[in-house]
């Protein structure tokens with residue numbers, strides 16, 4: 001029922017709220033003016049009043065209305081950190097925490113890491129003495145609970161992006177509800193959400209007994225939760241659907257960008273793609289196409305995904321001079337977490353990369369799958385923040401309305417492995433996992449799988465849901481997935497190969513391949529990779545590369561990386577992470593000598609050590625060249641980027657660090673193993689592996 005156009009799109013119209021636009025928004029020059037024009041500004045008094053009177057304030061508002069950047073500053077200006085305490089603001093995504101801290105320190109005219117700072121896993125910039133506004137991931141704040149169970153360093157905690165419903169957000173809400181019972185008068189919680197489910201947050205906190213106990217003369221209403229809504233400012237967005245489904249969303253997104261650039265008036269473009277690899281590819285393709293069309297001079301192409309340098313982060317926000325158009329290729333992070341001014345066109349590929357856990361097979365995989373309809377609405381909304389915009393959906397209207405796109409996202413607590421959450425809850429003293437007051441109770445099969453996994457790693461006392469003192473408690477302290485944490489602790493305690501285990505875990509925690517294949521130099525790059533390659537698989541190959549990097553003098557490292565087609569960014573990060581993990585082990589009492597113990601040429605010691613953590617991911621070769629877990633399950637294939645991919649002689653038994661599903665279910669980070677190790681390192685899990 002929509003008019004069809006010759007550009008292959010049909011169009012509809014979509015307008016979520018009446019626009020109370022202020023057309024000077026684009027002309028704002030100073031930071032102060034920009035701040036005043038944000039919708040949050042006109043709600044400042046209301047917020048400060050609400051937070052005086054209520055221990056929980058739920059703030060709902062469109063993405064980009066200034067919740068994340070402004071609310072902490074209003075609280076700071078009103079003196080909420082005057083007592084030397086900190087205003088904390090949590091984010092589900094690491095990159096968002098770092099970018100927000102950068103922005104707010106600029107707005108306040110202070111150096112990042114002084115009054116305003118951030119702290120995320122493996123990276124931080126803050127000073128406990130001076131930092132008053134701290135952006136952190138919700139996971140990092142939960143880790144802080146291990147050392148400071150009442151979070152006494154904070155006067156206000158803002159749980160931002162609560163609509164995302166990450167496991168860590170849900171868990172933090174539950175912990176804050178408990179903490180509020182003990183700190184009824186001196187802690188305030190702000191929950192901010194871009195969707196309209198505020199009532200659910202209120203109901204959860206209102207069931208806290210604080211409400212009943214604090215209705216006294218001095219604090220008449222303190223304790224009850226209240227909702228504050230920041231009125232939206234969204235311009236109409238013209239929605240374009242494909243008339244016929246596209247075969248390849250990468251090609252389609254590049255074409256859409258070029259079409260907009262050639263035919264549409266000024267305005268920046270935001271392209272949503274599932275992952276980092278897609279982003280790199282789309283960027284390279286657009287670059288090439290634009291060059292051939294003489295259009296590159298008037299376009300600036302920037303990526304937005306995890307792991308950007310500070311310089312790259314800044315580029316995302318660089319205002320464009322007249323006549324130049326910015327194209328941001330982004331993961332889901334730009335859907336609500338990060339708002340970029342100047343976006344008028346959105347290209348939505350319709351997919352997102354998500355982690356999914358199957359509690360029957362125990363496979364934890366990254367899957368590229370269709371987004372939810374509510375996600376599509378949020379993505380479209382990014383085009384209409386400051387003026388009417390357009391969204392190009394790279395799927396058909398029929399597909400959108402079909403069952404392919406679910407109405408909402410499933411919260412993480414119902415679809416991920418709960419082992420990390422259970423481990424942390426237990427370390428915080430929550431032993432009755434069934435009666436814990438979850439924001440949303442997890443499915444029982446996921447809970448029992450988590451307990452089984454932790455028990456088989458050796459983190460639980462026999463037959464009891466209590467952490468073992470010398471392993472389980474240490475495991476909870478390591479900022480790692482329990483499987484990887486177990487590899488490290490076993491390397492320290494049993495296998496005496498921490499030098500290499502730290503390198504392996506450092507690489508796996510980063511999750512990026514250090515080998516780069518520059519366009520047109522594939523043959524040379526492949527040849528060079530052979531210097532580091534070993535038949536034992538990817539992880540040992542990565543270890544070789546990282547150890548060689550660490551042995552290269554710091555001054556020569558980037559040149560050395562270029563020479564060997566290695567990513568110096570990835571290796572630098574992995575090196576930093578492995579040194580930080582060494583710091584954790586030293587604080588646990590392992591000596592520096594122990595941390596430097598090497599397996600030398602005896603690689604099997606390292607392989608066995610890795611098996612002691614990753615054993616649940618062990619698989620055996622099938623006749624068709626695929627692999628299957630010992631407990632059965634779907635066919636698993638060697639990823640084309642693996643060092644074991646092109647060879648015909650595949651190892652009989654392997655173990656993988658990560659599974660990902662695209663056209664097939666692939667294994668990444670593969671290590672060849674000996675099946676007899678399984679019963680040895682995980683007797684409960686493999687009583688009779690053959």
Ligand code: ADP
Nearest residue numbers: 063064065066067068069099103317339340341
């Ligand atoms: P919300 O939390 O409501 O989604 P934000 O506080 O993130 O809104 O965004 C408010 C404004 O701050 C937006 O105009 C956005 O473009 C700007 N902004 C946020 N982060 C940055 C940054 N790192 N650099 C420049 N501008 C930013």
